[in-house]
Amino acid sequence: MSGHSFTDNHPGFPDGLLRALARRSSWSRAELARHLMVAEAEVESGLEVLGSLGLALLRPDNRVGLEDPLELLDEARIRAAFGGNTDLTLQVLEQVDSTNTRLEQMRRQGMAPPMACLADIQWAGRGRRGRQWLMPPGAGLPLSILWSIRHWPAPDPTITLAAGVVVIRVLEALGARGLSLKWPNDILVHGRKLGGILVEGHAQAGAGVDLILGLGLNLRLPRDLPIDQPYGDLRDAGLDLDVSRNVLAARLLEALTDMLATYPEPGFAAYRTPWQAHDACAGRPVLIRGARTLEGTGCGVDAGGRLQVLTAEGMVSVEAGEVSLRFAP
Incomplete structure (x- = not known):
């Protein structure tokens, strides 16, 4: 998947918190706690988690809401x-x-x-x-x-x-x-x-x-x-x-x-x-690391989806799997 590289377990936030914030412009922490049926401390912790993810939160007069509208999946x-x-x-x-x-x-x-x-x-x-x-x-x-x-x-x-x-x-x-x-x-x-x-x-x-x-x-x-x-x-x-x-x-x-x-x-x-028409590697130097390291030029894929790489020793077919492909300098 694409996104922000992440390795540590994350605490998450109370279920329903994000949807509540997206649905109404302003909440007090007590209102959110009652709505979600959790303690205010859990609400505060959840708000900190969402803030740490880059979600802009307004906090005027001890109330909280989203700074920008957010379309959630429905x-x-x-x-x-x-x-x-x-x-x-x-x-x-x-x-x-x-x-x-x-x-x-x-x-x-x-x-x-x-x-x-x-x-x-x-x-x-x-x-x-x-x-x-x-x-x-x-x-x-x-x-x-x-x-x-x-x-x-x-x-x-x-x-x-x-x-x-x-x-x-x-x-x-x-x-x-x-x-x-x-x-x-x-x-x-x-x-x-x-x-x-x-x-x-x-x-x-x-x-x-x-x-x-x-x-x-x-x-x-x-x-x-x-x-x-x-x-x-x-x-x-x-x-x-x-x-x-x-x-x-x-x-x-x-x-x-x-x-x-x-x-x-x-x-x-x-x-x-x-x-092939959208192949980012076509005609470009590539470096492939796996069981062995290959350097060469990307030449598209064959009928079985294997990457074709033109190396100094000739054309090599690379199977998808435990390999890492990078664009070479």
Whole structure:
């Protein structure tokens, strides 16, 4: 997932606090405590947590409210804008550790796909190679989809690349520009990280095989976050900030579930050409670290989604997995 790099467990805040602040312009701490049915000390602690995430809070006359309006995710608004699979179970949360993790927990509890989970704040979204990501309130869009692939002949790793194409199509249809794809799962804006995709497969005896497709997008990140790589958001893509988070969520869910419903036929063959057209590595020096280190020039992907790198020894195909790709000087 994309967002603010985060490794420590975070205390969170009382459920309902963020939604209360977004719904009404001014509260006393006592009013919030009564509304949430918690102690005032928990309210104060929660306000400190939200403030530490960069949420601007007004505190005039010992009252508290949001300095700027905040559009929170709303299931009814998402469904109203969603024209896709009506069987999709939708869970919209105020805060979550990881939308992928939440869907896996629901799957283990016997909930059947298709399901989707979205959240306003994600404390510990999971990226590739065990990285964790925090998604501050209203600054991004974390969503995950649980989908049955029991009819697939085999798990297909190209689904990650196809999902990247789908996300870019949605964003460009809304007016975003300067987008590209960095193999295997990063979405870039003008060369800086805009988002990421994480696909995980899960098998269960007697229940077939499911996958969880997770997406994190940066919408309006603060400019001074201590992130260890160049990052951007949809403002850098020229996307109007008035674009609704709920409409964006609906468009993404609709497009991604449509794609999942047709996989694995025609599969990546239908997405390879647009993927190549947005390939951030094409013709550029790249450095790949994994079981061995490779240096060369990116030359697109093959029909199986493997990165093609032209090295001094010739063309090498790189499998997605425990590798790290960087643009070389």
